[in-house]
Amino acid sequence: MIDKIKTLVVEDKLELAEMIAAYIDQNPYFEVVGIASSLADARFMQNTMKPELIILDNYLPDGVGIDWLRKLRSGQSPDVDVIMLTAAADAQTVTSGVRLGAFDYLIKPLALTSFNDVLHRFKDYHRTISSREEFKQSEINRVYGVRRDSQSIDELPKNIDSITLHLVMDTFKQEGQQTSDSVGKAIGVSKTTARRYLEYAVTMGFLEARISHGSVGRPTRHYTRNS
16 A cells, blocks of 8 residues: 655645645645645644645745745754745745755746656655665665756647746736737737637636626637736
């Protein structure tokens, strides 16, 4: 019987959190023991459920995840492993995550194939460190090698490239609501291309879409950011 890795998902967007949890639960080596939508919920679940791995967003209603990671490392629970999964890409937050020992740092929007790679590496890492009382140099090299072996480019569908996807998502930093027409004009692509990327982001849970019925013409789809 597989000893599953107990995992806590900390993400305030419920739809996205459930998607992440469902994806993790498909992996036979992991078990999601809780979903927390705030730091207060996360602290409670961490204390009661004792997860071995936390998938941690940074922007939460009652604080930022990186501050909680700092407290975990300072003594609250120094042994729990953390994978940051967040839209926070500023240098200070990223470097803090690295220095505080996050196993990996993933920036939204995330390709699930890349997330699967991280889970696979974490499983190998966790299995290695939990089965040894003493390490040989070759085993130490393997542990650190697993942590370092991350993909530099997200694996996305063939008709979606990471550069254009990030350009599309960046338009929501200036405007809270967008259409395929406004996004296309902002980044210099056709309305059809913009719509393809926007709909991909919706299916991944990073955007929400709603239909607006104007007095004249066809209904318009409006997009807003989830994270």
